[in-house]
Amino acid sequence: MASIKMIGIGDEGKQSLLPIYEKWIYECEILIGGKRHLSFFPDHRGEQVSIKGGLSSLVERLQNETKDVVILASGDPLFYGIGSYLSNKIQMEIYPYLSSVQLAFAKMGERWQDAYFTSVHGRSMKGLAQRIDGKEKIAILTDRENSPNKIAQYLLSFGMTEYQAFVGENLGGENERCGWFNLEDMKDLSFSALNVVILKKIGENPSWSIGIDDEEFIQRKPDKGLITKKEIRSLSISALRLKENSVVWDIGTCTGSVAIEAAKIAREGQVFAIEKNEGDLENCKQNMAKFRVDATVIHGKAPEGLDMFPDPDAVFIGGTAGGMGDILDICCSRLKNKGWIVLNAVTIENLAEASAALKERKFKTQITLAQISRSKPILNLTRFDALNPIYIIAAEREEGE
Numbered sequence: 001m002a003s004i005k006m007i008g009i010g011d012e013g014k015q016s017l018l019p020i021y022e023k024w025i026y027e028c029e030i031l032i033g034g035k036r037h038l039s040f041f042p043d044h045r046g047e048q049v050s051i052k053g054g055l056s057s058l059v060e061r062l063q064n065e066t067k068d069v070v071i072l073a074s075g076d077p078l079f080y081g082i083g084s085y086l087s088n089k090i091q092m093e094i095y096p097y098l099s100s101v102q103l104a105f106a107k108m109g110e111r112w113q114d115a116y117f118t119s120v121h122g123r124s125m126k127g128l129a130q131r132i133d134g135k136e137k138i139a140i141l142t143d144r145e146n147s148p149n150k151i152a153q154y155l156l157s158f159g160m161t162e163y164q165a166f167v168g169e170n171l172g173g174e175n176e177r178c179g180w181f182n183l184e185d186m187k188d189l190s191f192s193a194l195n196v197v198i199l200k201k202i203g204e205n206p207s208w209s210i211g212i213d214d215e216e217f218i219q220r221k222p223d224k225g226l227i228t229k230k231e232i233r234s235l236s237i238s239a240l241r242l243k244e245n246s247v248v249w250d251i252g253t254c255t256g257s258v259a260i261e262a263a264k265i266a267r268e269g270q271v272f273a274i275e276k277n278e279g280d281l282e283n284c285k286q287n288m289a290k291f292r293v294d295a296t297v298i299h300g301k302a303p304e305g306l307d308m309f310p311d312p313d314a315v316f317i318g319g320t321a322g323g324m325g326d327i328l329d330i331c332c333s334r335l336k337n338k339g340w341i342v343l344n345a346v347t348i349e350n351l352a353e354a355s356a357a358l359k360e361r362k363f364k365t366q367i368t369l370a371q372i373s374r375s376k377p378i379l380n381l382t383r384f385d386a387l388n389p390i391y392i393i394a395a396e397r398e399e400g401e
Helices: 019-027 035-039 055-065 083-086 098-108 129-130 147-159 230-239 255-266 278-289 324-334 347-361
Strands: 004-007 028-031 047-048 069-076 094-095 116-119 137-141 163-169 177-182 195-201 246-250 269-274 297-300 316-318 339-347 363-370 373-378 383-384 390-397
Touching: 004 019, 004 083, 004 129, 004 230, 028 324, 028 373, 035 047, 035 137, 035 246, 069 195, 094 098, 098 137, 098 177, 116 129, 129 147, 137 147, 147 163, 147 195, 195 246, 230 297, 230 339, 230 390, 246 255, 255 269, 255 316, 269 278, 278 297, 324 339, 324 347, 339 347, 347 363, 347 390
Parallel strands: 004 069, 004 094, 028 047, 028 069, 116 137, 246 269, 246 316, 269 297, 316 339
Antiparallel strands: 137 195, 163 177, 163 195, 339 390, 363 390, 373 383
């Protein structure tokens, strides 16, 4: 049976390898790696295979390979590397080197077991704001597109000025360069393509608990009040049964209050919102910047546009503009297993329509009538002002459907 080894290698090439690793590399019949990795071994006498594009063809070849193989990978192949993917497909031995993050923290002289790790290497920065907001120490793997200056510009667009950045470039190599930057300076600088960014919180950040006060949100003027009130919002979000990695739809988002609070819970997930009113949409975007939520928000009247969103774990419907049946057709058919749909209705007619429509689509409902009153001073006394009663309809697919 062929031997397949994966060996982590540093930017300094052969110097980063143990002698036994170098021996295995020169003895192997097939050496696989990126173009930069293979360039460290021009005198290797066997076949060299450069990794380009996807890994499916490489997996297919390795599953049927009869020759001894060594695969070269950067740093620790199991830390945001190809090791975790390949090891699930084929049997191999893995010999890691130091990860770029480990080297960066060593250069900083700081512990790293308490850091939050994320990557924008080969992926969008979308959602990064809510993932990292409030965290004390963050390690970010980058790429040419999502470079340190672009990260600084992104963070500043959400007002995240409490962070200072450490950038380690070409760590372990001849052109190694490390340094601290404030975000304002970093946004205009250029960096090597091989780098890692560490963010450290040096100031206080704004924070909000679940049930953000209505007055905190930018709302339509002069007709303020077109917002899911905080008490109803808290009950509705609870009914959505959100998890940290949930994919959430907010249909008829208006000010974005539900989408924003959902994103604070589903930090590692994704939030998608749609709004038909342009004025409300602009308010929503401003609110998201204020509350450090990077959700996907589109202008449109549902169900148009919902085909652009991935299948949801949870759907909140704050308004249907008369298209409830068509909207529920899509939501009910696309909802993931064990997902929930939550609707808010003001009138008994809309309650009846929604209940019947969900039953027709084989969903069972739980209905809460929320009658909320808030205290209000009157002279030196206190009275209560009632908010409009709201029906909160939570629906899940019936078992077996």
